[in-house]
Amino acid sequence: MASPRHVPVLLDRVVSLLAPALERADGAAPDGRTVLVDCTLGLGGHTEAVLERLDRVRVVGIDRDPAALDLARARLAPYGDRFVGVHAVYDEIAEVVEELGLDHVDAVLFDLGVSSMQLDVRERGFAYAEDAPLDMRMDGTTGPTAADVLNTYSHGELTRVLRDYGEEKFAKKIAAAVVREREKEPFSRSGRLVELLYAEIPAPARRTGGHPAKRTFQALRMEVNDELAVLRRAMPAALGVVGVGGRVVVESYHSLEDRLVKQAFTAVTRSEVPPDLPFVPAGSEPPFRQVTRGAEKADADETAQNPRAASVRLRAVERVHPSSPGVVS
Known part of the structure; x- marks a missing residue:
């Protein structure tokens, strides 16, 4: 079997977007540490960077691919109980969080699309450069x-x-x-x-x-892999599990994916108050605010070094108000 390579896209920018939610003193874990759910763990590149740079964080890594989970667990073993890998589809995030005994988390990350793990291992059938079985199941x-x-x-x-x-x-x-x-x-x-x-x-x-x-x-x-339907269910679920001050960060690589993310983020950041009203009544504020201005893209240097970055669209929102009794600060 070929050895997969892994080059996380927009790694530094993703970590910088997650950091404000993950460097707080009152995290979601019972011991006060902050909790990130990496919904698309893959080989763990983004998770490893977070664990390495932000020492108060625990990461829950979700992946539907058992082979990727095994490799990520081996890679992240040095971080001990700061990392836990879960075999699930990412639209099951609410169930995963509940089963871990958490009532909310501090941040959620999605790096959508096919991972390096799947593209680079010929036997998986994702790549067109070599003859392989037509599988493509994550x-x-x-x-x-x-x-x-x-x-x-x-x-x-x-x-x-x-x-x-x-x-x-x-x-x-x-x-x-x-x-x-x-x-x-x-x-x-x-x-x-x-x-x-x-x-x-x-x-x-x-x-x-x-x-x-x-x-x-x-x-x-x-x-x-029913990717759009899974994403359509996953976005409101992810937004629902972050507490006040928590962030949801999404990298997408397809126009239909980005459209779904944009629609989900717009729905939770748009005020329903008439624009001519001179003030926003208490309780009418949107639950989230936009962190990125529209969708951010990779620059020419990163695209030259990592062609997979060419189509990336990066968006992030932060919860600023609870929207239901189940969301805590």
Whole structure:
């Protein structure tokens, strides 16, 4: 098996956004330490930086990928009980927090999309550069694979997936070719799919916008792992578990992901008071404030060193008021 590499995106900026919530003296843990939930632990790059730089923090790392969890636990073992890894999907954050005996946390981090762990281990089937089984499950122990999607979805369903999740202009044409070719032999490996994409995407389009398989592989991965539906459930759950002064920080890499994050953040930072009212009545303040101005992006230097940073959009909010009896300060 190939060894995965891990280059966290916007690492310093992410830690600086989390720090004000994690350096407080009255944290969410029983001993007063602050608690971060890293909802997309991966190989633990962001978590390691937080544990190393902020010594009062405990981190709960969530990942649906058992292989990534094992590697992260080994990497973070030197930090002892300051780190705990949990096998779960990140929309289960409220349940994870409750099971750990916490009534709130101080910060939540999401680094969405596919991780280095999945991209760099050929056997997982996420990458299009090498021939591999068409799996793409973040949790390889459960659920349908990318091959199942290709071999069972109708032409219309495949077109929807490729168009909506991959923003693929030739979605209908590619879907028709998949349906035609699977009648000859079911799809099982990525190499055959890449060959089909080279054949179906016109040459002028292949010369722009990166690898011609990029959009289709992204779309299949998002469908296999139900990523948008999970994120749609996870955002309000994450916002609900942070106490006053707590922050939620999100890195997204796809326009649909960023749109969901933006909508969730706008909903909790927008005042419902009429704009012509001269004051905001007590109890009518929005529960959160925006920390970032819109979505922040990686600069040219970071993008040159780490191409995965090119599409990142970083947003953060901070809870300033409780919005329900269950949220504490």
